[in-house]
Amino acid sequence: MSTTDFLPRLLMWQFRPALPAVVAVVAAVSLMPALLSDRSARAAELVSTPAQSLASSGPDYQRDVQPILAEHCGHCHGLDEQSRKGDLRLDIRQNALEGGESGQPAIVPGKADESELVSRILSDDPDTIMPPPHEKKPLAATQIATLKAWIAAGAKYDPHWAFVLPQRPAVPAVANGTSPIDAIVASHLAAKGLAPSPEADPATLCRRLYLDLVGLPPSPEQLAAFEANGYEKTVDALLASERYGEKWARHWLDLARYSDTNGYEKDHRREMWVWRDWVIAAFNRDMPYDQFVVEQIAGDLLPNATQEQVVATGFLRNSAINEEGAIIAEEFRMVEMFDRIDCLGKAVLGLTTQCAQCHTHKFDPITHDEYYGLFAFLNNTYEARSYVYTPEQRAAIDDVRRQLAAADEKARTQRPGWQQEMAVWEQKMAAGLVAWTPVEMTEMSSSGLLTHPTQLPDKTILMLGHWDKEMIFESKPDLRGATGLQLEALTHGDLFMQGPGREGAWGVEELKCSVKKPGGEKWEPLSLVNATADFSVAERIETRPASPDGKTPEKKIAHGPVAKLIDGDIDSAWESDRGHIVRHQPSVAVVQFEKPLDLPEGTEFKVAVRMAGSNSRMLACCRVSLTTAPEPAAPPIDHAAILAIRTSKERRTPADEAAIFEAWRQSMADLQPVNNEIASLWKKMPQAPTTVLHMAERTHAQHRTTHLLDRGTWNQPLREIGPHVPAALHPFPADAPRNRLGFARWLVDPQSPLTARVAVNRIWQTLFGTGLVETSDDFGTRSPVPEYRDILDWLAVEFVEHGWSQKQLIREIVNSKTYRQSSRVTSESLAHDPGNRLLARGPRFRVDAEVVRDIALAVSGLITQKTGGPGVIPPVPQNVLDYNYHYPSFWKPAEGPERYRRAVYLFRKRSMPDPVMASFDAPNGDLSCARRLRSNTPLAALAGLNEPVFVEAARALALRTLREGGSDDASRGHYAFFLCTSRPPTDDEIKVLLAFVAAQRKKVADGWTNAREVTTGEGEKLPVLPGNTTPQDAAAWTLAARVLLNLDETLTKN
């Protein structure tokens, strides 16, 4: 469609009769920016009978009235019962008509003058005027006029548009083949006497498409291909490119507050890049958005969940983790939970939730209860972390597992009566077990006071947060006749691979017990003898080097056997490490008191557990028990089997059964060959290249209930809250499970009024710079009613009907004429619509931080295109590294091709935001970010001019220009300019550029500029120069390239 197609309607609107009724309303409600262009259904109607429909309806509740009520009245007369005054609600028509305590109707429809609301807002008595002066929210005259006009017209309420399921709007009748987007835009513009802009020129369009769809500028070849293949084919090709996912994933990473470190003071590294790669892959294969959301929230709960689906749940684990000394882990887990809800609110629901963390939301329908209802869906989880394997490794693992199963089968075949034999064996084992009483601690601390252990109901002690060297547990158990103590190392879902160690292999250097009799002053040590364990490694010798100052000499330390626990040498450790993977199972050590204890009631008992090494070898979950059985010892079978045998048969899990079978098999002498085979099979388990933080559902026994927290304070639970969703949104299906999976599916239920709209709006925002709803993270009652709600709703309905395909949606939008308009601004259009909310021109804005960098790398030819992998460490000035509280000694900037990977792969450190990314407004992952603001600062200018990678790009672009751009400066100038902007320079432009090149070349020739320094950064070195070029050429063109890389047009999507 060309501009002229718009003309007939435009003319019609220019000459429309201005009826008196319309004028009156317009005058009364002069704040309304877009009176004639509301929602689609009406808009369509308006085309035929504009005046009638307006005259009858008065101001639009949604667009004009509701924001006033929400802003100025909602705090005391809204949803929140706690803060409600006079028992009056104004957000519900019925209540407003009935009035509050006073019994006076606040609103009398059709009769503004009889409405209490009107007399109160008009009052000049400070005691009766509304809003009360102390609220400091006085109404403007125009707002008062709007309220009066609205009541006069009948005080019609509509539910907030965004909480009503979108319906496909009627699209103005247009010629076949016209995009409904264009038809709607045309009708809105026509109503305002405006016309769309002409289509941008092909080169601009091609560049726009490339920057938007793949985040890279087109090469000269790609520009030529665009001319040959045409627009729509190019769109398809770009959507099919792997580069597409790298561009579009970044927007989701903002929302997901992705980072490669944990944040807070320590800000240690974390491994999350496989999750980032999962997002890129999901975009590339156009995973339907509903599935995309479900897998990220509850992929682990899907039937036969794959590794990818578990990795996907890293989404919610992107929260910062506090590892500061002496923190209480649960306090900061709660902060993470708040962050997760905030993230879901912004990313999926388009709702602000933070308010309801402490109290019922003041203006959106989320009560305090409902907030914790949402919370409850996510709260029953472990903070899990696991290995992640490559596809080849997974095949290898499957193979090992098959062989393990076959070996087990061999054992069963060899002993056909195995079931009965095993039952007898188990009975014998059970009969030999002694009774242990777990000790309830009265006080738990650690030597450096850095760890605060917590004890669970089954007396398991979990040691999260900061590590420490020695754990100290105090209690007042019954010690009469106690003969021994058992230290169990146990697994827990909050630990890496479930523990029992923090990272992998763990050890305990010393176990000490002491007692303090009632009224006593001193702790008296108890003598411990006869240590036994279910498993210990053979003795190994560690040589600890002498200290640098020579004060401590070299020491040889023997680790391994359980006797090391009580050998009095605080350096030698009991190690129960069964090896890769199999180390993640329980273990036990038992020590005897030299003689049975005979201590009075009330005696205090202290157990000190000294951990091996530092953080990575710390035991993270244990339990201490006492027995009175004579000469207690640890049975020489895996503790997992003992725990299983102690579990009643009906409550055993398959893992319990397997543990018993395994222990039985190992105890059979004639099965030794099979046992050996199995042991060597385990050794074949591959070493995973990385790990990921993910979600895992808590076991039934460790189910976590959710409580409403008083003012959001982590340790102030008020009452138990079950999982439920806000009543104002679509209902939770009666037959759906009330767990994370049910919740995830509810979020993407086609009945959701918000989910599709929010997703569609964000895609629009990415392409146009601003969403149809400007506040893309907030569709609540305080968000501005969008000019183009009809486009939003039309796209939202389309989106769901086309299987939530984001690529299809993007295709739909970029194929529209609206998107293809020229972005040229006239002073008229600027004055009329500075933010381009009416879409009478194409989008023009500086590209995102990542794209800024990628453009420089691409046009210089430095870029390395490779998908996925660990974060690439960029160069960062030393004085930035020095600002860290905890110095990141791992910071070794990538060299060679890795250095020039796309910015989506850059390592992101929360407390040290990348200086380049930050100066171009990239968020640092502190919290979910739905829209970046764009700034234009001197710091960004300095980065573009002087940051090492940009400087390297300028040098490379110069050499590329000399190599490929022809033999004279004019053609080189054309080429370099073309590479950067995708268009040839104008005569004026090339003149300016060539004058600069000539002047700089002369300056080099005259010796004022050192060509070596300019081209390599080193005084003695020159780059490899293309044939027939001189160092002067390279230097002059490096300087020119630096200018070109910083052109507004180079950094801008035009």
Next chain:
Amino acid sequence: MNTSHLLHNARARLLSRRWFFGECGVGLAGIAASSMLASEGRAAAASAAGPLALKASHFAPKAKRVVYMFQAGAPSHLELYDPKPALAKHDGQLPPADLLKGYRAAFINPKSALLGPKYAFQKYGASGIEMSELLPYTGAIADDICLVRSMQTDAVNHAPAQILMNTGSQQFGRPSFGSWTLYGLGSEASDLPGYVVLTSAKGTSGGASNYGAGFLPTLYGGVPLRSGGDPVLYLSNPKGIDRETQRASLDTLNRLNDLSLKAVGDPEIAARIQAYEMAYRLQASAPELLDLASEPKEVLARYGITDPTKAGYARNCLLARRLLERGVRFVQLFHEAWDQHGGLTKEIRKNALDTDQASAALVSDLKERGLLDDTIVVWGGEFGRTPMVQGGNDGRDHHNRAFTMWLAGGGIKSGHVHGQTDDFGFNVAADPVHVHDLNATLLHLLGFDHTRLTYRFQGRDYRLTDVHGSLVKGILA
């Protein structure tokens, strides 16, 4: 008052404006360049006249700039500002049980013995304010400061407490005090950032979030002026590019951008030209600022600076004065050194030696230059220390219930002590001042009703004081 620098600034601004309007050929609309999403009110004003344009506060301000000397790690009030003879008397005894009800320290079991103050106190100045023997220089300005002995905060771990102190929230993502100030008042500095951060000792627990812009536009964030290497990141041109080449490069860049502006009409291009020009000016103004050669010897001596090129707290204090003189709105010093869980006696003495003289010199220097009258000076950390011992007998744990900060300058009562703690310096006994109250009061001094300096984000009008804070009238002059 020394006005030469102000004149210099005004002239520079005028020149740059003239260049901007003339050379770039854009009118006022051109400055509406920044494509920030304005919500309303101040934000809208910001985008209409440039985000850093000068803006009027709600009412006549007492002060127009701030220097905030943040003592990260949390200094012990009990060794520095809050004399507690009773604590010395009960040294080694357990604190009264009722004191500990519901109490939580970070590391220690609250049932730890009391630890008497490690240093003696004495009266300073005409006002007779009692402070530690470790603070002779602060003592000398006792009559110029207001000691707030009744500070309180909510957090007991460093990072959350620092973030709370600086942004009004323990959760990440909120704008810092400096950002709010810049957003509220705009910048008077034409050649320097409006909000500058100086760091000594080590990096802070709160990291960059301590001075970040949060959800405000990036350009309201604090800009670190770093020691070692480029003071402003990427300030130096690459090797081989001198200032003349840089000028020629920018002239070329500007000409090309100007051609593009004429063709496309997007005012954002004009803003970009201005940003590159500002960058160029910064390349000259930052080194000039950092070059202390022009400072007389006695000035250096007053701050305790022996080597003017050596980085550190004292140098940062002098730089702060120079920044304020040049129209910088908000200067924040971070000195992360005060976390004395152990080694208290020795370490706090060292910290006092490192900071006392220069902190006091900054106040008296500002005073002599007539700048103190409309500058707010703040000194303090994220919380206090326990009256109870940590470890053997030479450390204190984190303590959020009571600690001391001091203020000086425009609109602040001088030679005054506000608030008091109980006999052990454990709880506030009179006139508590929560972090939010402090921030509300500081904003008041800058001319703002803290409930009305808001920015709409996600539908909510956020403020520095969240939903809290009340004006502490007792510290106002």
